[in-house]
Amino acid sequence: xxxxxxxxxxxxxxxxxxxxxxxxxxxxxxxxxxxxxxxxxxxxxxxxxxxxxxxxxxxxxxxxxxxxxxxxxxxxxxxxxxxxxxxxxxxxxxxxxxxxxxxxxxxxxxxxxxxxxxxxxxxxxxxxxxxxxxxxxxxxxxxxxxxxxxxxxxxxxxxxxxxxxxxxxxxxxxxxxxxxxxxxxxxxxxxxxxxxxxxxxxxxxxxxxxxxxxxxxxxxxxxxxxxxxxxxxxxxxxxxxxxxxxxxxxxxxxxxxxxxxxxxxxxxxxxxxxxxxxxxxxxxxxxxxxxxxxxxxxxxxxxxxxxxxxxxxxxxxxxxxxxxxxxxxxxxxxxxxxxxxxxxxxxxxxxxxxxxxxxxxxxxxxxxxxxxxxxxxxxxxxxxxxxxxxxxxxxxxxxxxxxxxx
Ligand code: AMP
Ligand code: MG
Numbered sequence: 486x487x488x489x490x491x492x493x494x495x496x497x498x499x500x501x502x503x504x505x506x507x508x509x510x511x512x513x514x515x516x517x518x519x520x521x522x523x524x525x526x527x528x529x530x531x532x533x534x535x536x537x538x539x540x541x542x543x544x545x546x547x548x549x550x551x552x553x554x555x556x557x558x559x560x561x562x563x564x565x566x567x568x569x570x571x572x573x574x575x576x577x578x579x580x581x582x583x584x585x586x587x588x589x590x591x592x593x594x595x596x597x598x599x600x601x602x603x604x605x606x607x608x609x610x611x612x613x614x615x616x617x618x619x620x621x622x623x624x625x626x627x628x629x630x631x632x633x634x635x636x637x638x639x640x641x642x643x644x645x646x647x648x649x650x651x652x653x654x655x656x657x658x659x660x661x662x663x664x665x666x667x668x669x670x671x672x673x674x675x676x677x678x679x680x681x682x683x684x685x686x687x688x689x690x691x692x693x694x695x696x697x698x699x700x701x702x703x704x705x706x707x708x709x710x711x712x713x714x715x716x717x718x719x720x721x722x723x724x725x726x727x728x729x730x731x732x733x734x735x736x737x738x739x740x741x742x743x744x745x746x747x748x749x750x751x752x753x754x755x756x757x758x759x760x761x762x763x764x765x766x767x768x769x770x771x772x773x774x775x776x777x778x779x780x781x782x783x784x785x786x787x788x789x790x791x792x793x794x795x796x797x798x799x800x801x802x803x804x805x806x807x808x809x810x811x812x813x814x815x816x817x818x819x820x821x822x823x824x825x826x827x828x829x830x831x832x833x834x835x836x837x838x839x840x841x842x843x844x845x846x847x848x849x850x851x852x853x854x855x856x857x858x859x860x861x862x863x864x865x866x867x868x869x870x871x872x873x874x875x876x877x878x879x880x881x882x883x884x885x886x887x888x889x890x891x
Contacts, residue, residue, distance in 0.1 A: 486761045488870075489794065489829055493810075495756060496770050496795055499777055502805040503729060506661035510649055513641045515702055516659035517805035522635040527625035528651055532586045533564075535620045539577040539599060539609055540568075540590035543617040553610045558601070562587055577609055586621050593620035628652070638807060660805030663703040666725035667694050669710035670718070670736035670745060671783065676710075689856065690734035690788045694781070697792050698732070701800040713742035722748055726776050729803060732796060735783025738767040745780045749773060761870055763828040764853035765791040784853035790831055790865065793886060801890065808890040813867070813882045816845040821877040822868050824851060829870040833862035836883055845883055863887045 487495075505519040534540065540562070545554055561579035562568040568587035572578050578587050586593065592615045600610040628634055634648060641649075641657070649657060669691040677687050691707050698705040706728055711721040713736065725731040736745040737758065746769050749755040755771035758780075765787035769780035779796055781788045798809040814836075822832050834845040845866050849858040864883040868875055875881055 486759045486766070487757055489760055489762050492757065492760045492768065492770070493795060493798065496777075496779070496799060497802055497809070499756070499770075499772070500799050500802045503661050503663055503803050505658050507656045507658055510646060510655055510657055513646060513649070513657040513659055514643070516641050516657075516662070518635055518637055518639045518641055518645070519658040519660050519805070521633050521637050522649065522652065522654065524628040524630055524632045524634055524652055526652075527630050528628040529622055529624055529626060531624050533622050534580045534582055534584050534586055534593045535622050536593055536595040537581050538579075538593050538595040538597075538620065539611075540572055540580045540587050540593050541577040541611065541615075542572065542574055542590060543592040543615055543619065545574060545577070546592070546594060546611045546613065546615045548614070553600075553612050555608050555610050558607055558609055577611075591617045591621070595620060638805065640806065660803075663729040663800055663803040664727075665698045665703045665705050665800065666728040666731045667691050667698065667705055667707045668721050668725055668731065668733045670713065670733060671710065672713045672742070674710045674735070689785050690781075690783070693785060693789055694732055694734065694792060694796075697789070697797070698800065701797045702804050703730070703800045711736075713744060715744055715748065718744055718748045719752075722752060722773050725778075726774055728776065730799060731773060731776055731778040732781060732792070733778065734781045734788045737769045737780040737782060743767075745769060749778060749780070753778070760791075761828050762791075762794075763826050763830050764851075765794075765831075766828065768795065770795075782853070785856050786833075786859060787853045789859055793865075793884075794831075806890070810890055811884050811886060812888050812891045813884050814843055815880050816843040816864070816866065816883040818845045818847070818866055818875050818879055818881050819877060820847055821879060822847060822851075822866065822875040825872045825874060826868065827870065827872050830868035831865040831884070832868060833858045834864045834866045834883065835861050836864040836885065843883070845881070 556577040559576045562584045563581045564583035572587050572589035594615050598613045669688050674688045675685045695705040695707045711717045733745050736743045749771040753772040758769040760768050767782045768791050781791050801809045833848045836845045848862045867882045
């Protein structure tokens with residue numbers, strides 16, 4: 486049996502980022518940029534006004550004989566248009582936010598600091614002295630032509646999308662999304678819409694994993710359930726091999742019908758099997774042909790937890806991310822963990838911020854078949870291997886399942 490850390494290291498060593506693809510800008514959210522983004526123009530592209538007001542020569546804003554200067558209004562420039570006239574000494578032009586500052590003018594005074602006879606006034610009085618550049622947003626103030634604004638490896642969020650749109654990137658080079666085959670196993674497993682029969686249970690794992698795979702940023706392909714026969718598994722794996730990663734659940738334990746390992750060895754290679762953890766000891770990792778296969782346990786909680794610890798980092802690495810694992814923090818375990826395990830124990834818990842501390846409450850029965858104790862959990866409290874006891878009020882590490890990877 487190997488440790489969780491060794492398992493993750495060995496798995497990730499076999500995984501590389503996928504090739505580049507070009508996607509429409511609106512589809513780039515949460516993907517990883519595959520090229521540097523260099524501005525091909527100044528942003529903003531032209532000097533423009535930061536205010537609604539009047540464009541003028543700043544020297545014209547000085548008091549004249551102790552009186553506010555009165556300037557002749559020679560026109561108006563709205564956002565989206567370019568003034569044809571030039572502002573010269575003694576004149577001003579009405580200007581709106583975002584409009585290009587007309588030639589000749591070197592400042593804008595906001596409308597609140599002026600007096601006029603309303604929208605058709607032929608004159609405007611300037612009530613305050615303004616310096617050159619006042620309320621003028623210079624071309625290139627935000628980004629200048631030739632500037633590297635984003636780099637390869639950046640994750641694309643809403644703000645990056647805004648910057649890419651500003652620079653005219655209608656399509657974006659990204660690391661493409663992995664396609665993940667999800668294969669259930671077991672003669673007892675029937676589909677959700679089927680009526681329960683004696684001895685049968687519904688396929689929760691494939692649906693749970695499908696959602697978790699999608700949440701991790703990959704494209705899931707739920708391929709149904711293989712029977713507990715070599716033939717049925719071979720058939721499913723032939724289909725699964727069309728994808729970038731295969732996730733199975735069940736069939737990797739020590740029972741007579743746990744055949745996933747056999748097929749892995751037959752059609753590829755099994756790198757390891759069994760991890761010193763609970764829930765989720767029977768995890769197998771290997772390749773079918775060239776496609777990595779992560780064989781997750783059949784018990785739903787084990788499948789869920791091992792997907793979080795191993796499957797999700799694999800998908801993130803394929804997506805080109807460099808931050809692969811969830812953060813761990815110190816928590817006070819309010820209720821303690823009473824059952825002692827020799828294996829590393831990942832205890833489902835709810836962590837909340839209370840009076841200056843992160844406090845964990847475990848979510849109930851920790852059996853690997855008890856799905857309801859996943860429901861309220863946002864963390865896994867880590868109880869070290871070796872039968873360590875956690876008493877109420879003890880401090881422990883917890884993996885925050887709803888915090889971004891670090
Ligand atoms: P196995 O490792 O195949 O022996 O499965 C371990 C346990 O997980 C058994 O109780 C199975 O019935 C259960 N199990 C296996 N696959 C699924 C599945 N797709 N959905 C729900 N439970 C499953
Ligand atoms: Mg089985």
